[in-house]
Amino acid sequence: GQQVMQIPQYQHVQEGEDFTTYCNSSTTLSNIQWYKQRPGGHPVFLIQLVKSGEVKKQKRLTFQFGEAKKNSSLHITATQTTDVGTYFCAVNYGGSQGNLIFGKGTKLSVKP
């Protein structure tokens, strides 16, 4: 079946450093969502990207959708300990709106 590659699998940073996770698909995407899951918690929606080349910002988080709609990135500027968790991309290839395929996630740890 269709899969999405998410890298890196783990990222350890010092507080204040930047962090980026990437999501790649071999097939054009309809849209992509990003979720955050804190340790022991459940996924929480962050954002959805739909348009080619789209860039959205939420405070220290910047989300990008590639021009070809096959890749996306999430960048966190100046990480804080509250950013700890696993970040998942979830892609839709054009089926029903809610039919999402999740990546394996990038687990972020932040050292104070």
Next chain:
Amino acid sequence: EAGVAQSPRYKIIEKRQSVAFWCNPISGHATLYWYQQILGQGPKLLIQFQNNGVVDDSQLPKDRFSAERLKGVDSTLKIQPAKLEDSAVYLCASSSIQGYEQYFGPGTRLTVT
């Protein structure tokens, strides 16, 4: 606004036994999803309902898994008989018809021994 409710939160069973999970979505959300999340992986969609109809169950192992949402509100997911590889967190999520954001419940952690 109350979130998605799930019960039980934890369940331990032996292989070949049966188990059922319950989910109550956010009030007014027509779409309900069941996901399986194995440790270290992303959630995998098992089944999607819109009201009481199935939209997608292509990844549901139908020989052992079943799900229903009879009145278009709460839902149950059943596994019978359970296998060791079914050990995972089972997440329920809901969304409104107009919305794309999925709201997840706390999940049920299933351990099959």
